Amino acid sequence: MRAPPFTDDINGEMVLPNFKLPNLHTYDGRGDPEDHLRAFISAFRLYCVPDAVICRAFPIFLHGNARKWFWSLEPGCISSLDELIDRFIHRFVSSRPITKTSAYLLNLQQGQGESLRSYAQRFNEENVQIPDQNEQVTIAAFTNGLVAGIFNTEIHRQYPHTLRELWERVDQGIRSEDVNRMKREAQASRTGQDPRRRKDTGRGEQGPSGTSNQLRDRRSVFDRIVKGRTSTSDAELTPLNSSRTHVLAVMRQNHLGRNPPEIPGRRDKRNSNLYCAYHRDVGHETEDCNDLKREIENLIRQGYLKQFVRKDGGFNRSVSHRKNRGPRRDDRRDTNMHCRGPENRREDKQPPRDGSPGYGPNIAGVINTIAGGPTGGDSQNSRKRTYRQAKMEVAEPSSRLSEVITYGPADPVPAASSNHEALVIEILTNNYVVKKVYVDPGSSVDVLYYRTFESLKLTREQLTPVRTPLVGFGGHVVHPEGMLTLMVTIGRHPRCRTVPVSFAVVKADPPYNMLIGRPTLNALRAVYSTYHLSFKFLTPAGVAEVSSDVGAARECYLATIQAAVTPRPSPRSEEKRPAVLSIDCIDPQKAGDPNRLEPGDEVELVVLDEAKLDQVVQVGAGLPSPLKEEMISLIKDHRDVFAWSADEVVGVPPELMTHQLNVDPQARPVRQKRRHFGPEHSKAISDEVDKLLPAKMIHEIQYPTWLSNPVMVKKDTG
Numbered sequence: 001m002r003a004p005p006f007t008d009d010i011n012g013e014m015v016l017p018n019f020k021l022p023n024l025h026t027y028d029g030r031g032d033p034e035d036h037l038r039a040f041i042s043a044f045r046l047y048c049v050p051d052a053v054i055c056r057a058f059p060i061f062l063h064g065n066a067r068k069w070f071w072s073l074e075p076g077c078i079s080s081l082d083e084l085i086d087r088f089i090h091r092f093v094s095s096r097p098i099t100k101t102s103a104y105l106l107n108l109q110q111g112q113g114e115s116l117r118s119y120a121q122r123f124n125e126e127n128v129q130i131p132d133q134n135e136q137v138t139i140a141a142f143t144n145g146l147v148a149g150i151f152n153t154e155i156h157r158q159y160p161h162t163l164r165e166l167w168e169r170v171d172q173g174i175r176s177e178d179v180n181r182m183k184r185e186a187q188a189s190r191t192g193q194d195p196r197r198r199k200d201t202g203r204g205e206q207g208p209s210g211t212s213n214q215l216r217d218r219r220s221v222f223d224r225i226v227k228g229r230t231s232t233s234d235a236e237l238t239p240l241n242s243s244r245t246h247v248l249a250v251m252r253q254n255h256l257g258r259n260p261p262e263i264p265g266r267r268d269k270r271n272s273n274l275y276c277a278y279h280r281d282v283g284h285e286t287e288d289c290n291d292l293k294r295e296i297e298n299l300i301r302q303g304y305l306k307q308f309v310r311k312d313g314g315f316n317r318s319v320s321h322r323k324n325r326g327p328r329r330d331d332r333r334d335t336n337m338h339c340r341g342p343e344n345r346r347e348d349k350q351p352p353r354d355g356s357p358g359y360g361p362n363i364a365g366v367i368n369t370i371a372g373g374p375t376g377g378d379s380q381n382s383r384k385r386t387y388r389q390a391k392m393e394v395a396e397p398s399s400r401l402s403e404v405i406t407y408g409p410a411d412p413v414p415a416a417s418s419n420h421e422a423l424v425i426e427i428l429t430n431n432y433v434v435k436k437v438y439v440d441p442g443s444s445v446d447v448l449y450y451r452t453f454e455s456l457k458l459t460r461e462q463l464t465p466v467r468t469p470l471v472g473f474g475g476h477v478v479h480p481e482g483m484l485t486l487m488v489t490i491g492r493h494p495r496c497r498t499v500p501v502s503f504a505v506v507k508a509d510p511p512y513n514m515l516i517g518r519p520t521l522n523a524l525r526a527v528y529s530t531y532h533l534s535f536k537f538l539t540p541a542g543v544a545e546v547s548s549d550v551g552a553a554r555e556c557y558l559a560t561i562q563a564a565v566t567p568r569p570s571p572r573s574e575e576k577r578p579a580v581l582s583i584d585c586i587d588p589q590k591a592g593d594p595n596r597l598e599p600g601d602e603v604e605l606v607v608l609d610e611a612k613l614d615q616v617v618q619v620g621a622g623l624p625s626p627l628k629e630e631m632i633s634l635i636k637d638h639r640d641v642f643a644w645s646a647d648e649v650v651g652v653p654p655e656l657m658t659h660q661l662n663v664d665p666q667a668r669p670v671r672q673k674r675r676h677f678g679p680e681h682s683k684a685i686s687d688e689v690d691k692l693l694p695a696k697m698i699h700e701i702q703y704p705t706w707l708s709n710p711v712m713v714k715k716d717t718g
Contacts (some may be wrong), residue, residue: 002071002075003075003076004056004059004071004075005070005073005074005075005076005077005078006055006056006075006076006078006079007076007078007079008076009052009079010052010055010056010078010079011056013050013052013053013056015053015056019047019049019053021057021060022043022044022046024039024040024043024061025039025061026061026062026063027061027062027063027066028062028063028064028065028066028067029064029065029066029069029092029095030095030310031095031097032095032096032097033088033089033091033092033093033095033096034089034096036061037085037088037089040054040058040061041054044057051080051081052081054081055078055080055081055084058070058084059071066092069091073087093461094311095241097129097241097242098241098242098246099131100126100129100130100246100487101130101132101429101430101431101487102130102132102133102134102137102138102141102431103137103428103429103431103487103489103498104126104130104246104249104487104498105123105126105127105130105137105138105141105142106137106140106141106144106489106493106496106498107249107252107253107498108122108123108126108141108142108145109145109147110145110146110147111147111275111276111277111280111281111282112147112280112281113267113272113281113282114147114272114275114282115177115272115273115275115282116151116170116173116174116177117174117177117178117273118272118273118274118275118282119145119146119275120170120174122245122275122277122286123141123142123145125245126245126246132431134431135162135163137431138163139160139161139162139163139166140493142166142170143155143156143159143160143166144493144494151173151176151177154169154173155169155173237293237296237297238296238297238300238309238310239309239310240296240308240309240310241308241309241310241311242308243287244286244287244289244292244293244296245277245286245287246308247296247305247308248277248278248286248292250305250308250500251295251296251299251305252540253497253498253499254499254523256299256304256305257295257299258295260278260279260291260292260295261291262279262281263276263279263281263283263284265283267281267282267283270282270283270284271283271284276289276292278291278292278295279291403538403542403543405527405536405537405538405543407527407529407531407532407536411529411532412532413531413532414532414533414547414548414550420530421533421548421550421553421554421557422438422439422548422553422556422557423438423439423528423530423533423534423535423548423553424436424437424438424439424512424548424549424552424553424556425437425439425490425516425546425547425548425549426549427488427489427490427514427516428488428489428490429456429486429487429488429489429501430456430457430458430486430487432455432456434452434456434513434514435513435549435552436511436512436513436514436549436552436555436556437512437513437514437515437516438512438514438515438516438556439516439521439528439535439548440515440516440517441517441518441521441528442517442518443515443517443518444517444518444519445470445504445517445519446501446502446503446504446514446515446516446517446519446520447470447503447504447506447514447515447517448484448486448503448504448505448506448514449505449506449507449508449509449510449512449513449514449515450481450505450506450507450508451509451513452513452514453481453484453505458484460481460482462484463481463482463483463484463505464482464483464484465482465483466480466482466483466504470504470506478506478507478508480504480505480506481505481506481507482504482505483502483503483504483505484502484503484505485500485501485502485503486500486501486503487499487500487501488500488501488520490520490524490537490544490546491537491539491544491546492544494539494540494541495539495541495542495543495544496539496544497524497537497539497544499520499523499524500523501516501519501520501523502519510556510560511555511556511559511560512556521535524537525537525538532547533547533548533550534546534547534548602620602621602622603618603619603620603621604618604619604620604621605617605618606618606619606632606635606636608635608636608639608642609639612644615639615642615644617635617642619631619632619635645691645695669708670708671705671706672706672708672709673706674706674709675709677710677712681712684712685710685712
């Protein structure tokens with residue numbers, strides 16, 4: 001047997017003879033590895049067990065693929081508990097559940113006829129999966145999902161401001177709902193049998209245990225068999241890494257799947273406390289819906305929803321033993337038992353896949369746009385395959401998008417449209433409202449800039465490596481830091497859509513926080529109008545229109561122009577720079593010299609006079625010691641040749657110090673309108689004059705009127 005992957009210090013740690021292992025579940029590589037570590041380490045810390053003993057006990061609580069991974073490690077490669085934790089999380093990081101945000105709750109809606117208890121229970125099941133809750137978003141999501149009724153009226157009449165207040169009101173509403181339901185049942189029992197039930201049973205009903213009930217049960221079983229309602233075993237389905245409720249939300253956002261069939265049987269005989277979000281009706285829960293299970297399975301077999309397939313098995317099942325058995329029971333039932341009319345045939349067709357269309361590698365590029373990225377694939381073969389598929393496939397109209405999106409004379413045209421402003425919007429992602437998001441339909445990739453990436457509290461461990469570069473940042477090739485998928489909400493409730501967006505994280509410093517390109521616009525099926533400075537897309541509540549923030553667009557435009565014309569960005573670039581009048585006869589000096597040579601190595605400061613500590617020179621730190629000491633001694637011996645102020649510069653010929661303009665002496669000087677400087681600039685001018693006058697570098701002259709304004713040039717040193 002192979003030795004454990006611990007060092008001798010850990011393997012030699014003694015275990016107390018009376019020590020008992022805690023009762024914990026084992027980990028097989030499925031589920032959250034961090035949750036397993038928290039439970040494992042907390043149980044051992046309770047008994048003050050040393051780290052070495054915790055390491056030795058770790059493989060006892062592993063089985064399956066996790067145990068195989070542990071014993072495949074090299075002996076002696078782990079020397080501490082922290083190193084073991086890092087290796088374990090790094091190996092099973094893909095098994096972590098998908099993190100949801102509070103924005104996901106906006107998709108939850110109370111169904112018609114669904115009880116408040118069922119809706120609150122379903123809402124809480126999704127709410128507890130959100131790590132960083134936004135209290136106000138959670139309250140808004142719950143209240144907006146309520147159906148019209150007495151409770152909805154009461155909750156909006158006195159709107160709750162905290163979650164505690166909201167759940168207290170919900171608890172009161174549930175109790176009131178239960179009391180009303182029990183009263184209705186009591187009244188029905190006092191008045192006799194339900195007339196509708198008597199009409200169905202007729203004379204043949206003989207009570208709860210009579211023959212008529214048995215016939216009804218047999219008829220309901222026969223109806224389920226004929227209509228294909230037999231239960232689907234989980235062993236026949238592809239294992240998923242998320243709940244079916246979450247998968248259903250993604251299906252509806254991307255318009256995947258067919259319309260659900262009606263639930264058989266009468267509605268008043270079903271359990272009203274159980275609600276199915278797929279059928280939008282009561283009778284059973286969403287996770288137990290057989291129709292939804294079969295629909296998800298069919299979509300997975302057709303190549304959709306692959307992100308929800310659990311990697312450790314189920315999807316790549318061997319199909320060789322099924323070839324001689326004919327189609328599956330679901331497929332036989334779909335082909336033989338479904339007798340739908342011609343009006344439902346369009347619903348059987350799958351809509352085209354969402355996402356940006358693929359583009360081949362022969363595109364020369366687009367001016368002022370961003371191209372590249374893994375939109376069409378992260379390898380040459382995948383890009384070619386996507387390009388060929390885009391040429392062969394013909395898009396089919398979706399049966400869900402029946403409403404027409406148009407722009408016409410009735411749509412308002414903003415005044416900024418004449419200035420050809422860009423489309424800049426705001427979005428909601430990761431519980432943050434992100435402003436200054438640039439919408440560029442010419443970009444083949446969605447870009448998230450690194451400073452925004454850090455502001456969203458994201459980590460580099462969440463990035464997926466990518467090899468395809470981006471082209472278009474000023475003609476340069478930029479390699480992304482990685483890819484990251486976020487759930488992005490665009491629009492305002494109720495006319496909004498939440499779609500998964502794959503961002504390329506880029507280290508650049510543009511004035512925008514994000515860039516939305518063709519992939520997201522295609523996922524929304526958006527219609528873009530530069531003339532109206534907006535784009536429209538369909539939502540379950542109707543057509544949504546997102547307009548540009550003209551003020552933010554103008555700010556970003558000016559910042560882009562300023563960055564393009566400024567040689568060196570200053571830390572105070574946000575300060576408003578004073579306007580400089582146009583001067584024909586003077587060419588002011590540019591601040592900064594891009595061709596100035598910088599020291600090639602580190603330098604150290606040498607004080608020439610101990611009485612004047614501010615008078616220092618720089619000497620290369622990498623010089624040999626004898627040469628450096630000799631140079632420092634030489635400089636100190638001749639320190640009197642250094643001029644530290646203007647009045648110390650003496651004996652310089654005037655022809656070397658005087659600047660003459662090459663102009664006609666007979667020409668009249670150009671008179672400028674007098675400008676008034678601020679306190680800071682006025683003080684700087686006075687200080688400079690006070691230094692140059694004693695040194696006789698300038699002298700005062702008299703003119704009958706104002707002639708010229710000083711030209712202020714800010715130095716690199718401040």
